[in-house]
Amino acid sequence: MITSFYMPTRIVAGQGALGTIGTLARDLKMTRVLVVSDPVISAQGFHSEALAALSEAGLAVSRFDGCGIDARCSHIDEQGERVRREELDGVICIGGGSVMCTGKGIAIVATNRKPMRDCTGVGQFDTKALPMIMVPTTAGSGSEVSQWTIVKDEERHLKLLGGGPLSFPDATLLDPATLRSLPMHVAALPAVDALTHGVEAYLSGIASPLTDAVALAAVRHQHASLRASINADDDRAREENLMASCMANVACGNARLGHAHALSLPLEGHLDLPHPYGVGVLLPHTMAFNLAVLPAKVKPLAEALDVETVGLTRAEMIEASAEAIRALYADIGFPEMFTPEQLPRDRVREMATRAVPGLYAGIAAASYDPSTATDHTVIACPSARRMTVRQAEEIFERCLG
Structure with a gap:
């Protein structure tokens, strides 16, 4: 039997890992980023510290803090269009599985210029997603190292999976400080x-x-x-x-x-x-x-x-x-x-x-x-x-x- 194993995501782990986020973003050639989160996580101290580190590294930061319990096609499509309109060049997700799936969907839709629904299935898009950094705040969905994103199609009451080798996150930061408030x-x-x-x-x-x-x-x-x-x-x-x-x-x-x-x-x-x-x-x-x-x-x-x-x-x-x-x-x-x-x-x-x-x-x-x-x-x-x-x-x- 032929087997395959592929894992391109860089993993930075340990106490203080979150403090390297600005340097990591610059290493990935990011200059204008969308930071994706939810209303609870965006109120945490570590979220503010991450934003400050990105600004100190010279990045322009836009935010979407509206993620809910599921990654939703409507959010993804709206924010994907926003990323194109504002000419952003990177997506940084700080949150749990739904946040990371939302951000991953945005990064896919932004470069492939079609709705998330049409990107679901295995390898149903041709252009590499925007560069991504994942900061999981739960342990966890594991979406921070996954090529897959799971989204909810609200109109059809379906949970859909999409992804492929072109949608792996570029890096993830595993810092236990993000779990303390859970x-x-x-x-x-x-x-x-x-x-x-x-x-x-x-x-x-x-x-x-x-x-x-x-x-x-x-x-x-x-x-x-x-x-x-x-x-x-x-x-x-x-x-x-x-x-x-x-x-x-x-x-x-x-x-x-x-x-x-x-x-x-x-x-x-x-x-x-x-x-x-x-x-x-x-x-x-x-x-x-x-x-x-x-x-x-x-x-x-x-x-x-x-x-x-x-x-x-x-x-x-x-x-x-x-x-x-x-x-x-x-x-x-x-x-x-x-x-x-x-x-x-x-x-x-x-x-x-x-x-x-x-x-x-x-x-x-x-x-x-x-x-x-x-x-x-x-x-x-x-x-x-x-x-x-x-x-x-x-x-x-x-x-x-």
Whole structure:
């Protein structure tokens, strides 16, 4: 099997990394930049310090602080036009996953001169995005090292993915100072998303020894640092968790994402469920589903989740791994099940059929007719095991208890 591994993003990590942002922007030949953020992050002290550092380095700074819980096509298209109109030459994102996806979309649209909707799918644009610097303020989506951006098409109630080698960020700054103001319940959401990235990369049907090594290390470090990073005032744990979430996306950026993301997509698009809730609740179930056909990967993943494997059968290791994730959820205040309001039981079948196009279909998902799906229709997904609509329905049911 031919494998490929590509990671062009420069990663600068550690205490004080944010202070290098001005120099880094100049190194990338930026002179007039759009700084993308949201109303909460833009009020933080570290955001002001970053703006000051950019100004001191001689850059002209424009701002967009209007990002919401999802990256939205309307914001991206409006700001992409603004970037062209004001002749800006760089995009700097300071925020969580939605901020970084918004900024990445702006950088794509600005140079390709077409709406974000038309840039979704795999490699659906021809011109390299504007130079980008990412400063994640959660640990995290991993979008800071990802070629992909996930956006919401408000008109069609779809969550769409777009990207390719032309949309990798040029650099990212991982500074634990950006995590200090996060409330516990807020920090838990992206942390679970990052754990999902590591696990799904490891269980991918296109995984390689390179992605396996990075994914397992990410899961191990995430599991070891998450509790202290979220529950305690521990900068060392925050630093480790930031690096682990970054590593997880390096892995899944090459090995792709799996069933938790594919099944979560319709919940996000049609039920407005926040992304981390969707993938996190699904993870223990989709992980067990795929491990059933990957016997050689059961023990290494269990050990990365700190399971004592001596004397356990493979089936017992799989169950213990799922329990380790649930125990972690309990300790960081993350839910194990969907509520009936989040996923109404009478819409389970519909959500299973809407999951069929998968995460990587892009705008082609808009032409898919869910009524054509049968129990045996397969969910489009690079995970190691094929999943049918009926199996997806069963997993949704288990997530409702």
